[in-house]
Amino acid sequence: MRRHANEEHKSRRGLRLLLKLTLGSFLLGILIIGIGLLYLARTPLPTADSDRNSKLLDAHGDVLATFSSNAKNRTGVKLEQISPYLIQATLAVEDRNFYHHIGFDLRGMARAALVNVERLDKAQGASTLTQQLARNLYLNHERTWTRKLKEAMYSAQLEMKYSKNEILQMYLNEIYYGHGAYGIEAAAQMYFGKSAKSLTLGESALLAGVPKGPTYYSPYNSMKNAKDRQKTVLGTMVDTQNITRQEANAAYAQLLDIKPLSQRTAVDEAPYFRDYIRTVVVNQLGIDENLLDHGGLTIYSTLDRQAQQAAENAVTANAASSPDLEAALISIDPRTGYVKAYVGGTSYTNNQYNHVMARTRQPGSSFKPIMYLSALSSLKMTEASVFKSEPTMFHYDNNRKTYSPRNYGEKYLGEIDMRHAIAASDNIYAVNTLMTVGAENIIQMARNMGIDSPMEPVPSLALGTSPVSPFEMASAFAVISNQGKSVKPVSILKITDASGDTLYQNPPLPSTPQQIVSPAAAYVMTHLMESVFETGGTGNRVSSVMKRPVAGKTGTTNTDAWLVGFTPELSTAVWIGYDKGKALATAESRKAAPIFAAFTEKALEQVPPKIFPIPDGVVSVYVDPDSGKLATADCPIKQLEVFIKGTEPKELCTLHTHGKPEPIPGEPPVNPNHGWWSDLKRWWMNKQ
Incomplete structure (x- = not known):
């Protein structure tokens, strides 16, 4: 007991x-x-992957683009800016109990765990929207227990720190909808060309079904799979009593206006510039590419948003309508070297090749000003130097080789001076100049002005047969605009890391920039290049568009068309052509000038017109264009020309008088081909 x-x-x-x-x-x-x-x-939660993407800012500090290894297309919107149909469809098909759980579907997790134990793997899951958001924001998609544990931890933190509506809003702005579109706004714009708020029931059901398998359920890849998935989503919405069966049937029968993928526009502005900046950051500044993609860097650039929009609009209006025709535009402030506009092609969606940096295009006659500047600055020629424009055979390489250039359309002008040679783009005059100055001297001048591409010291160099890039041409012409001073092109002003510490600071402009040629030589060259836009000049067709003093030069080959020119504020190169070397039609070869004119006027519409500043060391005299000598009272045309002081003609013209030539008694008539700014400059110079 x-x-x-x-x-x-x-x-x-x-x-x-x-x-x-x-x-x-x-x-x-x-x-x-x-x-x-x-x-x-x-x-605190870790930094979201999307928040770690580095940002590219424009010259005013506004975001132009983001850097990501996935090139994410993303536009965030608030929950009230999203169609209720899309919200209902997403919750019905992804997480019916979203507003009633604590971030985990415990019943679903238990069911998935049993299946995983039976199969001895981790194939099954029961992810809520919160878990999916945690995975997309902070984790990768590998199937490991460590990742699952972190996912649970981050999901709990999301539920603690944010309301259900805030989590849903973040989810809809983060989820991937295929073809580079992250978030419902980017998806709605890409698939239907409308905002997320305007989505219909049928459109919402289709989009809500895509994240389950962005490739498999994409209507671009398989409309049948997309419609089958849409039907499933609509049926689920009926089960959750969001819609009636009749509404589901009507939505399924709706004819969807899905936009062609080729019409998709890049969310990032200036995508070619963004890619160029990536190259500069990684290859020139030595910053690790992974740090650029995920380090939260802030890159302060020189790009001007107004100028960039003007450039893109000009290219689109004049070149984008021709299939496969490509274009490039690069514009630099010659005073600072700051890159202000950058368009590397007609459509980034269709062709990501950056034509601004392509060193594969012959500049044609647009190279001639570099050669003429070499002639002027070396004092071997003046703008009054005369050559006869006629078919000519040139001998070179110790007379062992010959070269016989031709003028376009076999048009020859007889005795002409440098101004007329530039305006008419005369090839005979150009090769005569090269033979006078020396090809090696011209190449050295081009090098000093910023052209690094290989150049052959042969007579055809005068006609621009050595390929260069638009970037190089804009840099070289900036020297002429900047009174002969060279300023290195700049695209990045500063780079800071995620903590705001400076990783890179662009050096300040040198107090004494490198003087490539004298200001007087640069001004004389500018004065000559203005004639390109006057009557008889190759750029005259756009003279009515240009409302300000501008200088430049056209260039045309069988496969390339150029206009490179400048104002006191911008040096701009425009190129037109085909990637595969297809010959340009006549109409296509004339598109570069309208692009240049439209861009320049729009980019500078808030800037008053300015004449090019006249430096010391420049003198002006009236010359007879036929003889290149000082004009007399008997000369029928008396053309005001500017010269580097000491190189102006001293002899009076004798072509139009039978007796002793007499100097001009008063102010003579000027060449009627000159524009209004030429008259203004003539008045100004006579006041000096």
Whole structure:
């Protein structure tokens, strides 16, 4: 009996101990959970992957683009800016209990765990929207227990720190909808060309089904798969009583106006410039590409948004309508070297090749000003130098080789000076100039002006047969605009890391920029190049568009068309051509000038017109264009020309008088081909 009592006592004591241990374990578990929850509540979430993407800012500090290894197309919107149909469809098909769980679907997780134990793998999941958001924001998609644990932790933190509506809004702005579109606004614009707020029931059901398999359910890849998935989503919405069966049937029958993928526009502005900046950051500044993609860098650029929009509009209006025709435009402020506009092609969606940096295009006659500047600055020629424009055979390489250039359309002008040669783009005059100055000297001048591409010291160099890039041409012409001073092109002003610390600072402009040629030589060259836009000049067709003094030069080959020119504020190169070397039709070869004119006027519409500043060391005299000598009262045309002081003609013209030539008694008539700014300059120079 006593033995039985002892056993009963021991049993009760063991039961009490078990109850104490159970209660203690429970309380300890509650304590651990409490501490864990407190830790999670007080611990900040990691930086989201999308927030770690580096940003590219324009000259005014506004975001132009983001850098990501995935080239993410993303536009964030608020929940109220999203169609209720899309919200209902997403919740119905992805997470019906979203507003009733704590971030985890415990029943679904238990079911998935049983399946995983049976299969001895991690194939099954039961992710809520919160878990999907945590995975997309902070984790990769590998199937490991470590990733699952982190996902659970981050999901709990999201539920603690944000409301359900905030989590849903973040999810809809983050989820991937295929073809580079992240977030519902980017997807709505890409697929339907409309905002997320305007999506119909049928459109919403189709888009809500895409994230399950962005490639498989994309209507671009398989309309059947997309429609089957849409039907499933609509059926789920009926089950959740969001819509009626009749509404589902009507939505399924709706004819969807899905936009061609080729019409998709890049969300990032200036995509070619963004790619160029990537190259500069990684290859020139030595910053790791992974840091650029995920380091949260801020890159302060020189690009001007107004000028960039003007450039893109000009290219689109004049070149984008011709299939496969490509274009490039680069514009630099010659005073600072700052890149202000950058268009590398007609459509980034269709062709990401950056034509601004392509060193594969012959500049044609647009190269001639570099050669003429070499002639002027070396004092071997002046703008009054005369050559005869006629078919000519040139001998070179110690007379072992010959070269016989021709003028376009076999048009020859007889005795002409440099101004007329530039305006008419005369090839005979150009080769005569090269033979006078020397090809090696011209190449050295081009090098000093910023052209690094290989150049052959042969007579055809005068006609621009050595390929260069538009970037190089804009840089070279900037020297002429900047009174002969060279300023290195700049696209990045500063780079800061995620903490705001400076990683790179562009050096300040030198107090004494490198003087490539004298200001007087640069001004004389500018004065000559203005004639390109006057009557008889190759750029005259756009003279009515240009409302300000401008200088430039056209260039045309069988496969390339150029206009490179400048104002005091911008040096701009425009190129037109085909990637595969297809010959340009006549109409296509004339598109560069309208692009240049439209861009320049729009980019500078808020800037008053300015004449090019006239430096010391420049003199003006009236010359007879036929003889290149000082005009007399008997000369029928008296052309005002500018010269580097000391190189102006001293002899009076004798072509139009039979007696002793007499100097001009008063102010003579000027060449009627000159524009209004030429008259203004003539008045100004006579005041000096």
